[in-house]
Amino acid sequence: MQYRYIKTFILLAVVGGLVSCQEQVQKRTIVEKPNIVIFYVDDLGYGDVGCYGAKGVQTPVVDRLAAQGLRMTDAHSGASTCTPSRYSLLTGRYAFRNQAAVLPGDAPLLIDTAQITLPKLLGRAGYRSAVVGKWHLGLGNGNIDWNGSVSPGPLEIGFDYSYLLPATGDRVPTVYLENHEVVNLDPNDPISVSYGAPIGDRPLGYEHPELLRYGADRQHGETIVNGISRIGYMAGGEEALWVDEEFPEVLNQKAINFIQESKGDPFFLFYSFHDIHVPRLPNEQFQGASTMGVRGDAIAQMDWTVGQILNEIERLGLAENTLVIFTSDNGPVLNDGYDDQAVELLGDHLPGGIYRGGKYSAFEAGTRVPTIVYWPGQVQPAVSEALFTQVDLMASLSALAGVQAADSELSDSQNQMEAMLGRSAQGRKYMLEEAYTMAIRSKDWKYIAPVPADKAYPAWLKDKDVEGGMDTIPQLYHVANDPSEQVNVAAQNPEVVAELTNELNELLKDNL
Template identity: 50%
Template sequence: MPIDRRLFLQRFAAGTATFALAGLESFASTPSGKKPNIVVILSDDVGYGDLSCYGATHVHTPAIDAMASAGLRFTNAHSDAATCTPSRYAMLTGSYAWRHDGVQILPGDAKLLIQSNQSTIASVLKSAGYTTGLVGKWHIGLGDGKIDWNGEIKPGPCEVGFDDAFFFAATADRVPSVYIHNHRVVNLDPSDPIHVSYENKIGNEPTGKEDPELLKMKLSEGHDGTIIDGISRIGFMTGGKAARWKDEEMAATFTGNAVEFIEKNQHKPFLLYFTPSDIHVPRAPAPEFAGKNECGVRCDVISQLDWSVGRILDTLKRLHLDENTLVLFTSDNGPVVNDGYDDGSDRKLDGHKPAGPFRGGKYTIFEGGTTLPFIVRWTGHVKPGISDALVSQLDILASFAALVHQPVPAGTAEDSINMLPAMLGKSPKGRESLVEEAQVMGIREGKWKLIDRSQRPGAHPRPASLDLSGGSLERSLKGQPSYPTAPLELYDIAADPGETKNVAAQYPEIVERLRRKLADVRTQGHS
């Protein structure tokens, strides 16, 4: 008798939820009996080797290092994808981005990718009684196909589980260069309406292409649209002059709003999803951080990010919330050095290795693209140390649901696995396997990594292509050794973290097993 796939997923989800909740009462509350607050800090483009607690020596991150010393630092944690929109979508929904067509790097006027029937970390915790807040970068789309930047902007974060959201639409290098609070642009003057286009120039504002003499930051490739605050962006924008951000003030603006959210909600359980723009381009640190690192402006914004994290941690301490707050720090994908602006980062690394021991970075299927910093701190509940458990950002949703005893609605978050024991340091075991995506697909299992270049992301596989929208695969690999590629590549990550030796010919049975496993995960519709 054929299996009803929907019924199977409902039963599978129900069984998983029951298992997840069993035996975890001791994790679900503090000695005071309160549900723990949760702070997720998702940085941007921070590589495995960008933090001193992960081995960096040319830049120092004392606040993040202190968090790592007091918490659990993971050495085998991964994002779903090597680019931001897919990885953020997967993390929030607990569903591999490649299962869904259209989940790729978005322009600033793209429609919302998350469907109304999908669970998110925010919606699950909101159902458990949490007040939920977003502060920072969004980049998962807004609206239903056409956005009126001068009216109500919806659906958006507030329609997928967030009670309060202070954010910008896409990335700092894309228009519109304005903040949004819930459904409206902040400080918008009705007499100066905003118009945005990603196809053609609109209005008569200067652009990086036509007026390079007006730039305070030179270009390397793309990013030659409308000039905002002396920096040209991807896309074209007119209007909204009173609402436009100042790049050097962005970190303080987002961090201040995050602190305000914590202060406002300190007496009830809350989720803060804090997604600073740092260290994404354009890199324009505040004056107190500019020029302070030998490895250039990219390291300056790493220092600025560390300051933001320190402000969040200091606020929790000041409000006596440490023992009642789980804090998770990670990044959306691997590092990139030259990403469209000629800010000198690629010439001033001075020996700094953003991806640490791994090959590749942002945009690439190699480990540098998806192996990330991942730190969990919960004072009095997480034993400090280091974990090599295989974990994915996909698992945050199911793990948090287990933490607060909240079932995940059946048929949603189909790839999120409860890894709470591993995240809290109660178990050394992590996932059995996970899938990674860039232009092509890969699968990790134990020490093995298989890259299958015949497999493309998407529910309906398509030819290899990636809209980098100003990013460059070639730039992300600049300066790294070049190795031959093959349709099927197998690497022993434990022995060869740099993925320099394709051992597929020596282990054909492992290649075939992992190839079949990847195919099964794709066709069965869940992990």
């Protein structure tokens, strides 16, 4: 009898062990294909959130991610402007290879539909993918018919769902695009868009400044929508026009719907913010949330937006199986076409932190952006100094998802997942920084290639009060000891200049 009890106990223990092993295998399988959420904020500088030193605005949600995850201090966008950075993130290719630049609102799709992309690679592993928010990578093949099916676009490069601002908030058409269709379009009020001659009867900012909520330069002074003049001309589509202040709630609901519909499968959500890009028109609940006027209020709104998505992920019990990456498409800019008092109300806040330059710049603040990796149970709280670029997200995330990809498909992208997860302090050996000239980083050094005299400091950069970092002579900075790039030591270190020049030239001549 006692033997039978012992035998039963052993059998139960073995069965229990098998169940436990099965649970562990199941958990390990889930971890191997985590959901992936990228919060891609627009024009957010290194110093624009609390955990990176912000003053005048509170960002409790982002600060919590940093406290509970990996806060990277030497992570970079692919370029110092939005379209090139987005191109590099989604393709794993340097933007210069496709001559990517900031696009007009009616530009054709920049990414070739035959090009391998991050959502295409993740699709091989069974991921559903969505992009919600700002697009600014072009749509169609030219001569877009906004009243019909707008294609090709995100669906043709691998996404399963898209809900977009077709370009960005300061450009027409000021409508939402869901998959291939303009939302709420009245067929009896068709849309026309022009980036040449004026069309339609909507008032123009440069003709009627008295109608504007705040002033704009000539470039941003064309069609007025919602009291703000935009770049370009637009006629029709009255029922489809967006209201800028509603962006957070509208885009959040679309993102949440996608998460709810995809919770049974691994999913990839590319949440591409309009905040804190101009025009800055935060929702009423965030007006006055900072001491910095609308730019600071937009930062507070961004933080809330992140929190709402995280709350839904946690409510659905998905937090431990969701990798969250919070970052920005380029460095900060204050005066970018609108008189919204971003400069006057800045106070002692430093948008780029200790770093020189900003959006459009080859100096560090052009691409060094806040970057946080959050994954409960997988990423331990830490600060990482690993050198990292968003170009590597494609190789890193596809490897994490178990995707087999050829070297030719990954192009410029390197697998840096160990650094992203905080399991290695080693990052890139060399890293390209794309701006209006090329720069290359190693861990300790930064080299900026010279430009012709007529491109050294263009008038439009002076108007924005941004140091572009361009000069007619080679620039070398020892960023390990001079992170603010104050002393050009090229003349004193010819061997380092030669090394980095060679690395840069080899990279630029590659035809990948």
